[in-house]
Amino acid sequence: MSALVRSPSARNNSFMDFFRYRDRTLHCEDVPIALLAERYGTPLYVYSQATLLHHLQQIQSAFAAVEPIICYSIKTNANLHIARLMAKHGAGFDVTSGGELYRALQAGGTGPNIVFAGVGKTDAELNYGLETGVFLFNVESEGELLALGEVARRLGKIAPVALRVNPDLPPKTHHKTDTSVKGVKFGLDIDTVLEFAGKVVDHPAVRIVGLHMHLGSPILSVEPYRQGVEKGLALIEKLRAQGHKIAYLNMGGGWGIHYRKQEALPASAFAQVIVPGVKKANCKLVLEPGRFIVGNAGLLVSRVIYVKDSGGKHFVIQDAAMNDLIRPTLYDSFHRIWPVAPAAGFAAPPEDYEADIAGAVRCDVVGPVCESGDYLAKERRLPPLERGDLLATFSAGAYGMAMASNYNSRLRAAEVMVDGSQHRLIRRRETYEDLVRPEVEV
Numbered sequence: 001m002s003a004l005v006r007s008p009s010a011r012n013n014s015f016m017d018f019f020r021y022r023d024r025t026l027h028c029e030d031v032p033i034a035l036l037a038e039r040y041g042t043p044l045y046v047y048s049q050a051t052l053l054h055h056l057q058q059i060q061s062a063f064a065a066v067e068p069i070i071c072y073s074i075k076t077n078a079n080l081h082i083a084r085l086m087a088k089h090g091a092g093f094d095v096t097s098g099g100e101l102y103r104a105l106q107a108g109g110t111g112p113n114i115v116f117a118g119v120g121k122t123d124a125e126l127n128y129g130l131e132t133g134v135f136l137f138n139v140e141s142e143g144e145l146l147a148l149g150e151v152a153r154r155l156g157k158i159a160p161v162a163l164r165v166n167p168d169l170p171p172k173t174h175h176k177t178d179t180s181v182k183g184v185k186f187g188l189d190i191d192t193v194l195e196f197a198g199k200v201v202d203h204p205a206v207r208i209v210g211l212h213m214h215l216g217s218p219i220l221s222v223e224p225y226r227q228g229v230e231k232g233l234a235l236i237e238k239l240r241a242q243g244h245k246i247a248y249l250n251m252g253g254g255w256g257i258h259y260r261k262q263e264a265l266p267a268s269a270f271a272q273v274i275v276p277g278v279k280k281a282n283c284k285l286v287l288e289p290g291r292f293i294v295g296n297a298g299l300l301v302s303r304v305i306y307v308k309d310s311g312g313k314h315f316v317i318q319d320a321a322m323n324d325l326i327r328p329t330l331y332d333s334f335h336r337i338w339p340v341a342p343a344a345g346f347a348a349p350p351e352d353y354e355a356d357i358a359g360a361v362r363c364d365v366v367g368p369v370c371e372s373g374d375y376l377a378k379e380r381r382l383p384p385l386e387r388g389d390l391l392a393t394f395s396a397g398a399y400g401m402a403m404a405s406n407y408n409s410r411l412r413a414a415e416v417m418v419d420g421s422q423h424r425l426i427r428r429r430e431t432y433e434d435l436v437r438p439e440v441e442v
């Protein structure tokens with residue numbers, strides 16, 4: 001790996017990407033974060049356009065040899081402006097619900113570049129997908145394939161399908177986000193998929209043309225992909241022997257990013273294990289990256305409301321909460337946190353939080369929500385903080401705003417896109433009226 005990271009063509013990302021401390025104050029590209037907090041308020045999601053495009057381009061160039069179909073996983077961050085940027089720069093979409101399909105179409109996606117995943121697609125969603133002409137349905141059960149066939153027959157269409165298999169690999173990430181171990185709900189059982197596939201070779205309304213797997217997320221090793229491709233190749237051969245014309249191999253998403261250290265692999269490392277397999281299979285490659293593109297392209301800016309000591313602990317109470325970023329609560333996730341303008345003696349956030357940080361104060365960074373599980377970090381060493389200070393929670397672009405809710409009747413945050421020295425609102429902060437509108441309008 002080290003050789004790979006050192007070679008400039010395969011250079012890994014920094015966790016800071018286009019976020020930088022200049023004169024001890026955090027900037028997104030050329031815009032001071034403090035200026036954005038003043039202008040748009042907090043909590044605030046800030047995205048760097050240069051980082052988004054840089055990450056997409058890294059995938060495009062790492063896999064250029066096989067001209068992959070890159071379908072941005074819109075569930076990762078569904079903001080229309082981010083999705084439009086992806087579409088404009090050559091990405092299609094991976095959608096997991098009718099709502100996401102709607103968003104993908106609003107963002108400039110078209111049927112031929114959309115893949116439709118999801119373990120529980122309803123007839124209405126299958127219908128919507130067929131009417132749209134999505135390029136592949138990633139089918140996850142026998143029941144779904146038969147339902148899809150039924151809906152397609154009624155519409156007089158033939159549904160293009162990739163079988164999503166669960167390749168039964170060893171555990172590789174948090175148990176709530178590992179999707180390719182035995183016993184999770186995802187995919188068709190690799191041990192029985194052939195038996196089923198053999199029965200639907202001549203289905204009049206369904207055409208099995210691909211194999212799909214999404215292994216879990218975030219994954220910090222190429223090994224699961226190597227094993228997945230290997231199992232996929234064997235399966236493709238057998239599906240072809242049954243008479244299925246397999247033309248697509250979809251290796252999903254799941255590539256990790258730098259949350260805690262410089263722990264993530266570059267796109268080129270995944271290409272090294274995936275590309276040869278795709279060539280061998282003589283298939284077109286589909287990828288569904290999400291976190292890798294948008295994770296480190298966004299941060300959550302919050303303001304300290306109070307600090308207090310209680311029960312032997314030091315609490316930093318700030319205005320972002322679990323309803324804004326639920327990953328620490330839901331997955332025990334680690335996000336770098338650092339003051340936007342750290343006190344003298346502290347520069348940028350440390351690369352490694354396990355190392356000692358001189359002068360730091362150990363604290364729990366919590367939000368205002370009425371839950372003990374409402375925290376962004378526990379037992380974290382940070383520079384001393386005071387009421388009014390701004391904090392940045394890094395690597396929050398993926399599964400941040402996408403999972404935000406109105407719990408405690410909190411207003412969902414605003415989102416801002418920065419491009420060089422320009423910045424613009426891409427989602428306004430919600431209002432109290434927004435909170436009750438669907439109830440008032442009944």
Ligand SMILES: *Cc1c(COP(=O)(O)O)cnc(C)c1O
Pocket residue numbers: 073075076094096117118214216217218252253254255288289290291292398
């Ligand atoms: C969530 C998901 C992805 C994206 O995963 P990332 O880890 O964000 O890259 C891709 N494909 C499917 C089917 C998914 O459910």
